[in-house]
Amino acid sequence: MKITQALLLVNDQDAAKRFYTEVVGLEVETDYQGEGFRWLSLKAPGPDGGASLVLSAAAGAASAWQAEQRESGLPAFSFTIADDAEFEAIRARGARVIMEPTRQQYGGTDALIDDTVGNIICLHQD
Template sequence: MKIIVTSIFVQDQEKALEFYTKTLGFVKKHDVPAGEYRWITLVSPDDQAGTELLLEPNANPTAREYQEKLFTENIPATMFGVADVREEYSRLINQGVRFTTEPTEMDQVTLAVFDDTCGNLIQIVQN
């Protein structure tokens, strides 16, 4: 068994698509109409056959509340791996991304947390 799709709730799919592709550098894999929303998945440019990230609308009140509570409590919605956290931090800062946690070493892991502008905090870790 393996993870093939994981989702993240977003307030606005189009805004999320722009942020996750243009700012973070993910590649759009699927963009299919699904009722009043879309089935939008992204993949890493380095692993286009890998796990897909679904930009899931938070239209359901339970989803919206879950997303808001995570954000309010400063809990990242998900985690992405990067080769160098400090380098990625600098790249994203230069693109105007707001970080809530600057690069921090915790035991054997270096991490940072940023606001994805779509209702989520995202943690990056050096892998």
């Protein structure tokens, strides 16, 4: 078994698409608009980009849950990045840093960024 998709609630799918492609560097996998819904999924570049990140519009209770998670300071999602250079490239493309890269007691280094669409995202280095 393997995880193939992870859902991320966003308060604006167009803004999320711009942030995750232009700032983080993901690529659009699927952008399908149907009657009353949009399926928007992204992947990391390369032949094995890992699981798809599905950007789902937050509404109602989902929107309230997203706001609670953000207010509590919990990241909604974590990306593993290679090194400080990758972090600095993401920052240079416009990411607003909430927490600078910080060595963690459990191992690795984490930085937190604001994804501009309602979430805190962790950039983790092993």
